[in-house]
Amino acid sequence: MIPNERLLFVSFSNFRREKHPSLIFGNHLRPFSKSLLCCNKKRNVVLFPQKRESVVCTQSSDPAEFKSSLEGNSLTELNESSLYSSRSKIRIAIPSKGDIGEDTRTLLKESGLEIRLHNPRQYSAAVRDFPQVEVWLQRPADIVRRVQEGQVDIGFVGYDVLVEYQDNPNSTLLIHESLGYGSCKLGVGIPLNWAHVTNMTELAKFSEERSTPLLITTKYPKTVTNFLREKGIRNYRLLHMDGALEAATQMGCSDLIIDLISSGTTLRENLLKEISEGTVLESDMIMIGSPLTLGLHNSFGKQVRAFARELLERIESHLAAKEHFSIIANIKGSSPGDVARKIGTQMDLKGMDGPTVSPVIPPRGFDSGMYAIGVVVKKNRLYKAIEQLRSIGGSGVCVLPVSYVFERNSVRWEKVVNTLGVD
Ligand SMILES: Nc1ncnc2c1ncn2[C@@H]1O[C@H](COP(=O)(O)OP(=O)(O)OP(=O)(O)O)[C@@H](O)[C@H]1O
Numbered sequence: 250m251i252p253n254e255r256l257l258f259v260s261f262s263n264f265r266r267e268k269h270p271s272l273i274f275g276n277h278l279r280p281f282s283k284s285l286l287c288c289n290k291k292r293n294v295v296l297f298p299q300k301r302e303s304v305v306c307t308q309s310s311d312p313a314e315f316k317s318s319l320e321g322n323s324l325t326e327l328n329e330s331s332l333y334s335s336r337s338k339i340r341i342a343i344p345s346k347g348d349i350g351e352d353t354r355t356l357l358k359e360s361g362l363e364i365r366l367h368n369p370r371q372y373s374a375a376v377r378d379f380p381q382v383e384v385w386l387q388r389p390a391d392i393v394r395r396v397q398e399g400q401v402d403i404g405f406v407g408y409d410v411l412v413e414y415q416d417n418p419n420s421t422l423l424i425h426e427s428l429g430y431g432s433c434k435l436g437v438g439i440p441l442n443w444a445h446v447t448n449m450t451e452l453a454k455f456s457e458e459r460s461t462p463l464l465i466t467t468k469y470p471k472t473v474t475n476f477l478r479e480k481g482i483r484n485y486r487l488l489h490m491d492g493a494l495e496a497a498t499q500m501g502c503s504d505l506i507i508d509l510i511s512s513g514t515t516l517r518e519n520l521l522k523e524i525s526e527g528t529v530l531e532s533d534m535i536m537i538g539s540p541l542t543l544g545l546h547n548s549f550g551k552q553v554r555a556f557a558r559e560l561l562e563r564i565e566s567h568l569a570a571k572e573h574f575s576i577i578a579n580i581k582g583s584s585p586g587d588v589a590r591k592i593g594t595q596m597d598l599k600g601m602d603g604p605t606v607s608p609v610i611p612p613r614g615f616d617s618g619m620y621a622i623g624v625v626v627k628k629n630r631l632y633k634a635i636e637q638l639r640s641i642g643g644s645g646v647c648v649l650p651v652s653y654v655f656e657r658n659s660v661r662w663e664k665v666v667n668t669l670g671v672d
Pocket residue numbers: 347349388389390406407408409410430431432433491492509510511512532533534
């Protein structure tokens with residue numbers, strides 16, 4: 250029997266249609282996110298794995314009646330594994346097309362996951378050396394939806410898409426907040442000839458003075474509605490376009506647009522300009538996870554977590570490695586400590602955890618007073634580091650690429666585990 254305090258009684262007539270299910274916990278109502286629920290149609294059971302609580306939903310609107318109907322029934326069979334038993338493979342979803350699709354495949358490959366894609370119309374693929382994993386190629390908005398519903402365990406999307414399509418901030422887990430590609434911002438673009446509008450305050454004033462609402466075209470209605478509310482703009486109407494939004498003002502169907510901006514070229518080419526305070530959000534590609542499956546306490550949950558952790562650490566260490574070079578060089582000194590002290594005086598030679606210093610032993614075996622040092626330096630400081638090495642007597646400097654830089658532990662993963670309340 251599952252003890253009563255771990256049962257949630259859902260009192261609504263149609264779970265699938267209900268937007269905001271009202272839940273009763275013990276005898277108390279409490280807020281609940283529908284996206285954290287996973288419905289087992291047959292048994293009418295849903296699960297809230299984040300807190301190890303089982304959720305039982307009912308057609309009855311009277312929780313007391315429902316509760317009493319459960320008396321004496323063994324609920325132990327309604328466990329997590331029964332809900333996810335239909336799937337044994339771990340699922341990753343990546344964008345199916347465009348630069349972000351290609352860059353995600355490159356990132357995964359460089360992190361050790363080679364996706365076996367044979368043609369552009371293939372929407373699922375295996376991963377070399379990871380037989381327990383399958384990759385699904387999806388449109389960005391669908392990646393957020395599938396991760397939210399627990400049909401996919403890990404997804405790669407732009408932050409902009411996550412903000413627009415997730416039901417609430419708890420319905421997905423943010424595993425890595427910035428993967429370093431797909432960088433852009435969602436921002437306001439107004440006609441170049443609106444000389445009287447240079448910032449959001451002036452735009453708000455302008456919208457109030459008008460007799461007709463401002464026509465604003467965007468692909469991000471939810472995010473934009475929140476932004477306009479924050480900026481005090483009320484007199485507007487949102488219009489939707491799927492792409493090439495920048496054409497909307499010149500076509501005469503919109504007053505301004507709110508769209509993604511990267512270099513700003515598309516805005517300029519279409520006689521639009523940015524305004525100050527007009528940035529809705531800054532976006533980068535991110536890695537997200539499903540709390541529904543990552544939070545499971547069964548063996549599938551453990552398997553998903555082990556893989557998510559490995560993938561995150563591979564990506565983190567690959568991204569850190571991209572920023573660094575490894576340097577080896579020879580330096581004269583009276584002892585390893587003396588050499589380490591000399592290196593320690595140079596800003597760019599401090600390395601990640603200090604230098605490695607080892608004596609160079611010539612063929613005849615006597616003390617040469619020469620030491621080999623190894624240090625990891627920031628790529629953008631390479632030449633400064635070489636100059637500093639030379640200034641303390643460094644010679645024979647070799648610069649090598651770094652493949653991975655693994656830290657002692659992953660702070661991001663610790664955060665994920667804490668959020669989920671799992672080991
Ligand atoms: N100019 C850009 N520079 C960098 N990243 C961008 C740029 N435009 C879009 N992105 C990122 O790439 C993602 C996908 O962009 P894009 O607008 O091309 O998608 P799409 O193919 O039109 O998607 P869909 O048709 O499924 O809505 C965006 O959500 C954003 O995160």
